[in-house]
Amino acid sequence: MAIPIAQLAGGLLASRSAIVGAVDLLAGHHAVRRTRSAGQRADYIGLDPRALEPSGFEGATYRQQAELAREALRLLDEGDTQRRSIIEEAAAFYDFMAERMPQLLDEWHAQRVRPRERD
Numbered sequence: 001m002a003i004p005i006a007q008l009a010g011g012l013l014a015s016r017s018a019i020v021g022a023v024d025l026l027a028g029h030h031a032v033r034r035t036r037s038a039g040q041r042a043d044y045i046g047l048d049p050r051a052l053e054p055s056g057f058e059g060a061t062y063r064q065q066a067e068l069a070r071e072a073l074r075l076l077d078e079g080d081t082q083r084r085s086i087i088e089e090a091a092a093f094y095d096f097m098a099e100r101m102p103q104l105l106d107e108w109h110a111q112r113v114r115p116r117e118r119d
Contacts, residue, residue, distance in 0.1 A: 002044035002046030003045060004044055005042065023045055031048055033048040054105055056101070059099065062098035073087050
């Protein structure tokens with residue numbers, strides 16, 4: 001369901017320009033979508049279905065972070081045990097995330113399919 005910007009501004013007691021700015025920001029993140037029907041002068045705002053698409057589950061991003069941590073370890077002096085410990089923990093965490101996040105997304109997709117199969 002899309003609503004006109006003017007109605008949204010009135011309901012939020014905000015200026016039209018403030019709403020337009022917020023909508024532009026949210027649209028850039030694919031959270032909302034601005035539409036205009038042919039022959040209409042008013043823009044309508046609705047939720048963007050892409051907002052529900054999971055993101056951030058790619059293992060490659062986490063593998064890159066782990067590699068950066070390992071590179072930092074190579075550059076760090078051997079005697080700096082406190083920093084070394086923190087960076088080793090970061091590398092281990094990012095390795096874990098690189099392995100688990102794609103699996104977690106697969107589990108989510110399996111979870112989402114099940115309710116539809118029951119209908």
